[in-house]
Amino acid sequence: MPPREHPCAILGCKAQHKSLHRLPANEQQRLKWLSFIFEDKVPENVPKLLYVCANHFSVDCLENAGQYNSGFASKLFLKTGSVPTIRDPVSLQATTSTKSNKVDVACQTEPFHTSLHSVGTQLSFRTLQAKRRSTSVQTTISSFELTVPSASSTAFMTSTPLKPSLKRPRLELEEEEEEEEEAEETLTESKIIAQDSDVTFDPAEECTSATEPTDLSIQECPVHNIAKFIVYETCLMELFSDCPVCQRRCDVKSQRLGTFLSVQQVCPHCEFVRKWNSQPIIGSTxxxxxxxxxxxxxxxxxxxxxxxxxxxxxxxxxxxxxxxxxxxxxxxxxxxxxxxxxxxxxxxxxxxRENVIVGGDMRADSPGHSAKYGSYTMMDLATNTVVDLQLVQSNEVGGSYHMEKEGLKRSLDLLDARGVRLECIITDRHPQIQKYLRDRNVTQFYDVWHIEKGISKKLDKICQIKGCEKLRKWLRSIKNHIYWTAASSTTGPERVAKWTSILNHVQDKHVHEDPNFPACLHPQRISRDKNKWLSAGKFPFFSI
Known part of the structure; x- marks a missing residue:
């Protein structure tokens, strides 16, 4: 099989290829594609396997654009008769950016996307370094030395989040970030080492600036986007055991409320006081x-x-x-x-929009006719997005059997009130729903899954009859044929012709009398198993 040919290079497409689509078999459509790719200069020898990525098609040409952008589908599907129209690389970049973010499929709300910020911690970098005594301090350190931060990192003195340095130290680096940050990290470390070696450093002067207000960019980051970490109590209390001014032992008290921790540090020697909170406070929570x-x-x-x-x-x-x-x-x-x-x-x-196609169905809290609550969902099938939800209680409508009709009625009333013009609605085969939509003059179509389920149950019963065991080999093909007929047909007569063609196909006849579907689309093959074909007028073909 020859390798795939990507005409995106001819089109000047520099975007990432996605959902490659092969040239159609229809000769007229094939000529339109080739005319677009080669700008009316089609070469004589064109490869049979020629692919075009989805970036060259407009959104109207895609069947599941909304589902793909929402993260519910991994591939894009073209509508029948679609022709690529986009050549401009700038437009291609805009097209590929439509699916830049993934959505939690568990909810309808949009995720929060904000610019990333580097978030500083309360732990100073110099605390992790080797113990070093400043020559300007005359007192003796009885325990480990807790180095007082410089003017650029006063976050050690207060619980107010401050702007981090150009590059903060990290215990872990992602593989893709290590190479990019190696040079920057080296420069930052040299600055920190030079800062530590300053012999004129005076901690008393640094403590006076701890309470000065500072306008910081980290405060602009939403609270829910700030990174969180698991901190052990012993490691946290090491930061508050000694006074940052006189380097003596302090009295430390802590209070806990769920995941929240508040620490109060009081020095009995120099009367230094500090209160630190592990989390921001939203209102009183x-x-x-x-x-x-x-x-x-x-x-x-x-x-x-x-x-x-x-x-x-x-x-x-x-x-x-x-x-x-x-x-x-x-x-x-x-x-x-x-x-x-x-x-x-x-x-x-x-x-x-001119014509809107929606689908509706209800889901109850328990199976059968004993449900108390029913949730009716209305979905726009063009974008695969939910447009309305209605919760119905059984005692509102006199029983669980009437809940689905009430949910549909409420959803349709809402669409009418907002001026939405329906072309048709897709539902199940509930008798009440059929009568209600007929009285309301709304075009109704059945969900193909319900059609397939009804036919499959009948075929399963037929397969249990003596002499009809051969039909079981065709069950999967018949089910697939139902879905293919519904998905590939554009008119009623074509849909009927494709569905009835299965009767000829199971007899190894692939040319049909109906002009709406004159022949099967699959390639002609010679069957090795002659026994799988059915004969007309005999079981099990007669039972179909």
Whole structure:
């Protein structure tokens, strides 16, 4: 098989190739593609396997652009008859940037994307260095020397986050960052060593500037985007054991609230006082407690499982009542607010479109006709995005059997109120839904999955009849044929012709009388197993 030919080099495409699409078999479409690639100068010898990446197609030519950009699909699929139209490399770069961020598929909200900042810690770099005594200090250090930070790193004296240096030391580096930061790290380390060797350093002068306000860029970083670390208590208390002014022992008290820790350091000798908090305070709630509750809630995890993990690792965590209070007062209102804003924008976009195709279905809290709650979901099939959710309780409509109709009614009323013009709706074969949409004069189509499920159940029963065992070999092919017929057909007659062609295909007849589908599209092959073909008028063909 010859290697793939990438015409993107001819087109000047420098973007990353994605979702390569082969030239169509249709001769007319093939000529349009070649005319676009070679600018009406098609060479005589064109390779059979010629591929064009999805960057050269507009969004209208893609069937699942919304699903791909949302992270639900790994490949892009072209619509039938699509022709590449984009040549400009600048446009290609803009096209490839549409899927720059991935979305948590577990929620409809958009992820938070902000610029990255280097976040400094409360631990000074010089604390990790070898013990060195400054010649300007006349006192004797009884324990390990806790070097006082310089004017550029006064974060050691206060819990207020300060702007980090040009390159802070790191215990771990990602493989892709090591080469880029090696030269910069060497320069920064030389500056720090020169700073430590300064014999005129006076810690008393440095302490006077600890309480001065500083305008810092790190404060511009959102609190939820700041990196978090696991810190051991003994390592943390080493920073507060000695006074940074007189280098003597201090009295240290600590208070804990869930994952939050507050440390108060008091020196009985020089009356130096400092209070340090491990987390920012949002209102009256520590940020770490609130962020942990949000992470557990939004990821769909169980608080009790997370609590067991924390207990196994001896990590402090708040109680379940605090978690529910965070969800009730902060997380759930934020989710509802985000959803309503996003839904309003989505409905505004749908109201500007000519024809909208939606799909609707309900999911109940328990199977059968004993459900108490039902959630009806309405989705825009052009972009694969949810546009409405309706929660219905069974006692509102007189029983769980009527919940789906009520959910559909509410969703359609909302779309009508926002001026959305429906072309058709895709639902299941619920009898109430059929009658309601017929009375409302809305065009309805059935979900192909429900059609396939009904046919498959009947074929399974036929396969159990004596003499019909041969039909079981064709079950998978018939199921695939149903989905292919629904996906590849554009008109009703074509859909009927393709579906009924399976009766000829199972007889090893691949030319059909219907002009809407005159012949099978698969290549002609010689079958090695003659026994798999069915005969007309005999079982099991007669049962189909």
């Amino acid at each position: 520590p940020a770490g407690n609130l962020h942990l509750s949000a992470a557990v809630y939004l990821s769909g995890a169980s608080f009790f499982v997370v609590e067991k993990v924390f207990a196994a690792m001896k990590l402090h965590i708040f109680k379940y009542n605090s978690f529910r209070r965070h969800a009730r007062l902060c997380i759930e209102p934020a989710i509802v607010h985000k959803w309503r804003n996003w839904q309003s924008e989505m409905l505004e976009q749908l109201s500007r």
